[in-house]
Structures are given as C-alpha cells and as structure tokens.
Amino acid sequence: MIKHATVPEETMQRMLVYLRELDxxxxxxxxxxxSQELAxxxxxxxxxxxxxxxxxxxxxxxxxxxxxxxxxxxxRAILNLNRTWRIALIGVGNIGSALLKNPELRRQGFxxxxxxxxxxxxxxxxxxxxxxEDVADLAARVQAEKVELAxxxxxxxxxxxxxxxxxxxxxKGILCFAPCQLHVPEGVRVVPVDIPMAxxxxxxxxxxx
Amino acid sequence: MIKHATVPEETMQRMLVYLRELDxxxxxxxxxxxSQELAxxxxxxxxxxxxxxxxxxxxxxxxxxxxxxxxxxxxRAILNLNRTWRIALIGVGNIGSALLKNPELRRQGFxxxxxxxxxxxxxxxxxxxxxxEDVADLAARVQAEKVELAxxxxxxxxxxxxxxxxxxxxxKGILCFAPCQLHVPEGVRVVPVDIPMAxxxxxxxxxxx
DNA sequence: TCTTGTGAAACGCTTCACAGCA
DNA sequence: TGCTGTGAAGCGTTTCACAAGA
Numbered sequence: 001m002i003k004h005a006t007v008p009e010e011t012m013q014r015m016l017v018y019l020r021e022l023d024x025x026x027x028x029x030x031x032x033x034x035s036q037e038l039a040x041x042x043x044x045x046x047x048x049x050x051x052x053x054x055x056x057x058x059x060x061x062x063x064x065x066x067x068x069x070x071x072x073x074x075x076r077a078i079l080n081l082n083r084t085w086r087i088a089l090i091g092v093g094n095i096g097s098a099l100l101k102n103p104e105l106r107r108q109g110f111x112x113x114x115x116x117x118x119x120x121x122x123x124x125x126x127x128x129x130x131x132x133e134d135v136a137d138l139a140a141r142v143q144a145e146k147v148e149l150a151x152x153x154x155x156x157x158x159x160x161x162x163x164x165x166x167x168x169x170x171x172k173g174i175l176c177f178a179p180c181q182l183h184v185p186e187g188v189r190v191v192p193v194d195i196p197m198a199x200x201x202x203x204x205x206x207x208x209x
Numbered sequence: 210m211i212k213h214a215t216v217p218e219e220t221m222q223r224m225l226v227y228l229r230e231l232d233x234x235x236x237x238x239x240x241x242x243x244s245q246e247l248a249x250x251x252x253x254x255x256x257x258x259x260x261x262x263x264x265x266x267x268x269x270x271x272x273x274x275x276x277x278x279x280x281x282x283x284x285r286a287i288l289n290l291n292r293t294w295r296i297a298l299i300g301v302g303n304i305g306s307a308l309l310k311n312p313e314l315r316r317q318g319f320x321x322x323x324x325x326x327x328x329x330x331x332x333x334x335x336x337x338x339x340x341x342e343d344v345a346d347l348a349a350r351v352q353a354e355k356v357e358l359a360x361x362x363x364x365x366x367x368x369x370x371x372x373x374x375x376x377x378x379x380x381k382g383i384l385c386f387a388p389c390q391l392h393v394p395e396g397v398r399v400v401p402v403d404i405p406m407a408x409x410x411x412x413x414x415x416x417x418x
Numbered sequence: 419t420c421t422t423g424t425g426a427a428a429c430g431c432t433t434c435a436c437a438g439c440a
Numbered sequence: 441t442g443c444t445g446t447g448a449a450g451c452g453t454t455t456c457a458c459a460a461g462a
Contacts, residue, residue: 008431016409021390034443041390046443047433054445062439062444079413087408094307099404101303104365104388108405149411156313173411175404179313181230181250191411193402195308195384196317199296200225202358202382202400204288217453243421255421256455263423271422271461 011052012079017042018049019075025068034065081109088114088147088171090162091154092122092132095177099151100128113145118158135162139169151175152182163190220261221288226251227258228284234277243274290318297323297356297380299371300363301331301341304386308360309337322354327367344371348378360384361391372399 021041025033035053039046053059053066056078060066076082089096089112099105100112116135117123125132133141142150150166152159152174159178166174167188174190176182179197182190230250234242244262248255262268262275265287269275285291298305298321308314309321325344326332334341342350351359359375361368361383368387375383381397388403 010431012413013410015413016406017390019409020388020403020406024389036443045433047435047446048431050444051432051446058445060444063442064440065443079409080416081409081412085408085412094310095304098303098307102404105405105408108408110405110408148415149408173415175407175411179229180233181226189411189415191407193404193407194229195311195402196314196319197225197229198384198400198402199294199314199317199319199358200228200288200290201222202384202398203290203294204221204224206289206357206382206398219453245421254455256424256457257453259421259423260454267423269422272420273462274421 007055011055014048014052015075015079018052019072019079019081022068022072022075026072030068032065032067033071035060037065084109084111085149086145086147087112087149087151088116088138088142088145088166089130089151089153090116090135090138090166091152091158091177092117092125092127093153093155096151096153097127099153100130102128110149112151114141114147116141135165138165142166142169142171147171149173149175151177153177156180216264220264223257223261224284224288227261228281228288228290231277231281231284235281239277241274241276242280244269246274293318293320294358295354295356296321296358296360297325297347297351297354297375298339298360298362299325299344299347299375300361300367300386301326301334301336302362302364305360305362306336308362309339311337319358321360323350323356325350344374347374351375351378351380356380358382358384360386362386365389 018038021038035046035049039049059071059074087110089099092115100115105112112130115127115130115132116138117132118135122132123134148171150171152162154162156178159176159180160182163174163182163184167184172188174182176190176192179194184190227247230247244255244258248258268280268283296319298308301324309324314321321339324336324339324341325347326341327344331341332343357380359380361371363371365387368385368389369391372383372391372393376393376397383399385391385399385401388405391399393399
C-alpha cells in the first residue's frame with residue numbers, strides 16, 4: 001500500500017470522483033459494486049478503476065467486487081477527508097456570502113471558521129453563522145484559530161495582495177475564485193475555481209458536435 | 210492552421226490559461242512576450258507553450274516573440290470567445306444569485322439572460338437585472354430567447370431532473386455546480402464546478418509537503 | 419544573436435489481456 | 441464462473457534539440 005509517491009495526478013483526481021459517486025451509491029443502498037458498474041456510470045474503462053484502486057491496495061474480492069461502505073472509508077482516508085478542515089474565507093461579497101451560507105461544505109468536512117473583508121459595510125456583520133472581521137487582523141486570527149486553508153473570494157485586483165497576507169500567515173493551501181494566476185512559494189498549493197474559465201471549457205468545442 | 214481535430218484536450222485547457230494571463234499582460238501594457246516569459250509565469254516549459262500555439266499556426270516572430278494583443282485576438286477566435294453567449298441560470302439560491310450579480314461574467318462574454326427557480330419566494334423577483342421565472346416555463350423561454358448554455362445551481366437533489374429539462378429544451382452545454390454526475394446524451398457537454406471537490410484537490414497532498 | 423517552429427526521443431498514462439483467487 | 445490485480449503493450453503528451461528565420 002503506497003501513498004502518493006508514484007501515484008499519477010490523474011488518479012488522485014479520479015479518486016475524488018469515485019468517492020462522490022460511491023457516496024451516492026451508499027445513499028441508494030447499494031452495498032457492493034464492480035469496477036465494471038462504476039466505470040459505466042462514469043463513462044470510463046473498468047481497468048482504469050481497478051488500476052487506480054490498486055495503487056493504494058487490493059480492496060476488492062475476486063469474483064465479487066468491492067464493498068461500497070468500506071471503499072468510501074478507504075477513499076476518505078487516502079484523500080485526507082476523514083477529518084474536519086478549518087478554513088478562513090477572505091472576501092465576503094456575492095460568492096463569499098454564498099459559501100458561508102452553504103451547508104454542504106460543513107457536511108463534507110470543510111468548516112469556514114473565519115471570514116474577512118476590508119469594507120466597513122460588512123465587517124462586524126454575521127453571515128452564515130460567522131462574524132466578518134477586518135482583513136488587517138488576518139494573520140493573528142488565523143494562527144489563534146489554527147486555520148489550515150484559505151478561500152480567496154475577493155475581486156481580482158485584490159487577490160494577489162490577499163494571497164501574500166494569507167501565505168505570510170502560514171497557510172499552505174488556497175482555493176482561489178479570482179480569475180488570476182497567484183504567485184506562491186514552493187510548498188503552497190493553489191487550486192483555482194475560475195467560473196469564466198469553466199464556461200470557456202464548455203464553449204470551445206460546442207460548435208463541431 | 211488546423212482547429213480542434215488533432216489538438217490534445219490538455220492544449221485546449223492551457224489555451225484558456227494563456228488567454229487569461231495575456232489579458233493580464235495587456236492590462237499591464239506589455240505589448241510583446243516570449244514563450245520563455247509566459248512559461249515562467251505559469252511554471253511550465255517554454256517548448257510546451259510554442260507547441261500549443263503551433264497547433265493553430267505560426268503566430269510568433271523568430272528572434273522577437275509574440276505580439277500580445279494579436280495573440281489575445283487569435284486565442285479568443287480559437288476558443289469561440291469572440292462573441293457573446295446567452296445563458297439560462299436554473300436555481301436562484303446563494304450561488305445562483307452570486308452569479309447573477311457578478312459583472313465579470315458579462316464582461317467576459319457570458320450573458321445570463323434568463324433565470325429560473327421553482328420556489329414562489331423568488332419567482333418574479335429581480336436579481337442582478339434579470340427577473341426570475343418559473344422553471345416550468347424553461348423550455349419555451351429558452352427557445353424564445355435563443356439561449357445556448359445553461360448553468361445549473363440548484364441543490365444536488367434537483368440537479369438531475371433539471372438537467373433532463375434543460376437537455377429537452379435543446380441546450381448543448383451545461384455548467385453544473387451541483388456535486389453530482391449528470392447523465393446526458395451524446396452531443397451534450399457538461400463542465401462541473403464542484404467546490405467540495407476542489408477543496409478535496411487542495412487537501413489531498415497538503416500533509417507531505 | 420535571439421527566439422520561434424518542429425521532428426524525434428522520452429516519458430507517463432491508459433488499455434489490454436490474462437493469471438490468480440474467491 | 442466471475443471479477444480482481446497487474447505486467448506489458450499501446451498510445452498520446454511533453455520535452456529535447458536544433459534548423460530556420462527575423
């Protein structure tokens with residue numbers, strides 16, 4: 001059972017997709033599944049599913065398949081999703097507010113415990129159960145509250161500056177909604193959620209189909 | 210100048226990244242760039258940049274580099290982003306409202322012209338300049354307004370049903386915020402924007418660094 | 419001289435095909 | 441018998457290295 005070292009990036013991404021689908025199977029009461037079944041739902045090759053799983057160990061029973069509940073547990077452990085992550089949100093505008101009010105995040109183990117903005121209009125307000133604080137206090141508060149992840153949901157102009165402050169505070173993982181490239185030192189991971197870019201992906205091959 | 214046929218999916222994805230960065234360069238007044246410079250900003254290999262561009266033609270000048278403004282125009286054309294796309298939004302909750310109020314989308318050529326919900330609480334309300342309509346009227350309204358794309362921002366339970374109605378109405382591209390697999394016929398393209406999954410990506414390798 | 423454009427090599431992921439087991 | 445686990449083959453992408461050209 002190796003972990004991460006030789007595992008393709010693509011495999012790790014698919015692990016998240018598998019977990020989401022297996023969670024769904026579990027809700028539907030499906031106790032066991034084969035690589036064939038899972039692959040069909042996700043429009044992929046069954047060998048791919050088995051190869052992906054096999055990077056982390058032999059979880060299945062030959063002739064039978066995989067046990068859904070056990071596999072969900074394994075996937076959560078592999079993906080570091082078997083615990084709660086404490087998050088700071090910076091930028092309580094439209095998207096920021098939507099995230100604070102979204103119960104799905106906490107349910108999945110992502111707990112936004114701090115929220116920051118630079119506008120006196122929102123500082124002090126309570127949104128989704130969190131009181132918005134002044135972004136000037138970010139570093140101190142992040143350390144006090146043992147926050148590990150940041151979500152940047154500011155306008156694009158502010159994002160690079162905010163990223164610097166976030167990194168300064170010791171945070172190693174940033175989810176960034178601002179449509180721009182963040183420049184971060186080695187050891188800090190950024191995952192972009194760029195909605196115009198996602199629409200771009202949607203559009204680029206629409207015509208030929 | 211070929212288009213799409215033999216171009217790797219990865220290249221198309223990077224084209225969007227190039228365009229975003231070049232837009233940024235343009236704002237900063239940078240009139241020309243080399244593959245070297247662009248690659249450094251994006252942490253990639255310069256040969257990759259040149260190879261990607263070369264799928265669509267020779268846009269550069271040897272010894273000099275590429276002209277930023279011309280390249281932005283080329284990229285927009287290649288990616289079908291040199292026009293406005295008309296979009297229907299389904300689900301005017303937290304995320305849906307945030308999208309309706311987001312001016313960045315229109316600026317990038319994505320115009321949400323219709324919004325739908327099933328709750329009497331929001332139907333008839335005006336959000337971000339669009340009046341929310343009853344989702345029961347979706348097909349007729351989409352056809353009347355010549356809408357080409359849909360954004361699904363409903364709760365996950367409603368998403369599959371909404372997707373069926375959207376597809377029925379003739380739409381060929383769906384941006385989906387609901388964290389679930391949509392089952393769509395050949396010829397319909399779905400791009401997911403799954404925030405818990407993005408946080409999962411962020412988290413899975415944080416510990417080893 | 420400097421940087422592009424591009425065959426060819428290197429590399430890594432996906433798929434195959436089948437042995438191994440329940 | 442049926443499905444997993446996996447070496448090896450296949451295949452597509454990335455990187456190299458250099459000719460071509462401004």
